[in-house]
Amino acid sequence: MDKKKAITEELPHLMRYARALKRDTTAADDLVQDCVGRALAKLHLFQAGTNMRAWLFTILHNIHRQDLRTASRRIQTSVMDEIVENQHGTPAIQGGALIIRDLHQAMGYLPDEQREVLLLIGLEDMSYKEVSEVLDIPVGTVMSRLSRGREKLKRLMEGEEIAPNLRSVK
Amino acid sequence: MTKLDHLSESDLHAYIDGELDAATLLEIEHWLAGHPDDAAKVHAFKLQKIQMHQLYDDGLEAAVPDGVLDLLEGDPSSSWLPGWRQMAAGIALFAIGGLSGWGFFTMDPMEHEAGGQFARQALNAHVVYAHDTARPVEISAMYRKDMVSWLSDRLGHKLMIPNIAGAGFKLIGGRQVTDQSSPAALLMYEDKRARRVTLYVRSGATFSDTKFRFIAEHGMVAFYWTNGPLSYALSGEMPRGDLLDLANMVFKDISSKSS
Numbered sequence: 001m002d003k004k005k006a007i008t009e010e011l012p013h014l015m016r017y018a019r020a021l022k023r024d025t026t027a028a029d030d031l032v033q034d035c036v037g038r039a040l041a042k043l044h045l046f047q048a049g050t051n052m053r054a055w056l057f058t059i060l061h062n063i064h065r066q067d068l069r070t071a072s073r074r075i076q077t078s079v080m081d082e083i084v085e086n087q088h089g090t091p092a093i094q095g096g097a098l099i100i101r102d103l104h105q106a107m108g109y110l111p112d113e114q115r116e117v118l119l120l121i122g123l124e125d126m127s128y129k130e131v132s133e134v135l136d137i138p139v140g141t142v143m144s145r146l147s148r149g150r151e152k153l154k155r156l157m158e159g160e161e162i163a164p165n166l167r168s169v170k
Numbered sequence: 171m172t173k174l175d176h177l178s179e180s181d182l183h184a185y186i187d188g189e190l191d192a193a194t195l196l197e198i199e200h201w202l203a204g205h206p207d208d209a210a211k212v213h214a215f216k217l218q219k220i221q222m223h224q225l226y227d228d229g230l231e232a233a234v235p236d237g238v239l240d241l242l243e244g245d246p247s248s249s250w251l252p253g254w255r256q257m258a259a260g261i262a263l264f265a266i267g268g269l270s271g272w273g274f275f276t277m278d279p280m281e282h283e284a285g286g287q288f289a290r291q292a293l294n295a296h297v298v299y300a301h302d303t304a305r306p307v308e309i310s311a312m313y314r315k316d317m318v319s320w321l322s323d324r325l326g327h328k329l330m331i332p333n334i335a336g337a338g339f340k341l342i343g344g345r346q347v348t349d350q351s352s353p354a355a356l357l358m359y360e361d362k363r364a365r366r367v368t369l370y371v372r373s374g375a376t377f378s379d380t381k382f383r384f385i386a387e388h389g390m391v392a393f394y395w396t397n398g399p400l401s402y403a404l405s406g407e408m409p410r411g412d413l414l415d416l417a418n419m420v421f422k423d424i425s426s427k428s429s
């Protein structure tokens with residue numbers, strides 16, 4: 001099958017996942033665009049018959065990681081570095097006990113690494129092995145992040161008060 | 171069939187995610203039938219998956235950004251650049267026409283901080299007033315002359331009202347707002363789809379150049395810059411490319427009216 005067509009067919013999944021991951025539409029659109037751009041540039045490396053979705057998600061994740069790493073550095077160096085996006089931030093809490101019942105908000109309290117695994121498995125229906133390949137981590141790590149993430153999400157959704165060490169005041 | 175003596179965490183999750191072979195699956199179903207606590211946990215985790223779909227499946231239908239389509243359709247005019255670099259390229263094109271140029275340079279940290287504060291004030295004003303359905307402006311565009319003279323007086327400089335009707339945005343009016351401890355002006359525009367953009371204007375140069383800076387927070391985006399004795403920030407909730415087009419129109423129009 002035409003590789004470009006195969007990429008096009010995966011776009012809805014990339015869009016949905018990027019939005020859930022970035023929690024910001026503009027940032028998600030940029031991520032997808034960067035991902036597709038890089039995939040096209042590396043298209044000769046894609047082996048026909050292998051899993052296009054997993055390949056694209058791997059690329060998307062590498063870019064996401066780079067974004068996170070360079071986010072702080074950019075601020076010092078150029079005009080565009082003034083991009084200040086609250087895309088992976090934890091929601092600010094203004095003090096006092098805050099009870100979260102809303103899933104979207106609760107997802108924001110999960111560490112990035114747990115949120116990724118929960119979304120890839122829960123939303124994208126990837127197998128543990130696929131997730132381990134996409135994130136380049138052992139299957140055991142996938143399972144422990146999944147387990148911790150789900151437990152934490154359950155406690156948040158049940159209205160558990162957030163422990164003081166999780167309070168972040170921006 | 172062997173009997174389980176306990177249910178491990180990993181088996182519980184593997185059960186939910188369909189990672190088990192048929193024999194283990196049966197064992198676990200048998201276990202769950204007699205252990206309501208574990209069954210409740212399984213139910214809660216399954217529910218998380220369902221709710222995640224309810225929450226995020228809209229993303230499957232989301233409009234694919236034009237930039238992505240251009241890439242895939244092999245539009246030769248759009249070489250691949252990461253999103254923000256593409257924007258930089260867009261601004262650079264405009265710079266040839268009017269601004270002093272675009273490039274990488276080390277920001278003056280004082281300017282950087284003042285700029286960030288300025289942009290946040292503008293975004294705050296936008297979020298407060300653009301969403302006010304009852305009284306978004308103090309003076310309606312019907313009394314434009316009065317509005318201009320009042321706000322110019324408060325700013326200490328002649329306020330130019332840019333025309334962005336070409337992009338479908340009409341002035342609905344303005345109000346006085348505060349910037350730190352000084353007066354500032356907020357002009358509000360609206361298009362037919364009831365999308366609002368605000369232009370926040372304060373007196374004083376924030377930057378020593380006229381380049382556009384960009385900020386995005388909480389779903390809002392703003393471009394901000396200095397032009398002559400005034401600093402401007404255009405804020406809205408729209409793709410940054412669209413807002414950039416508007417910012418270019420505002421900049422050009424004010425520059426031509428000032429000269």
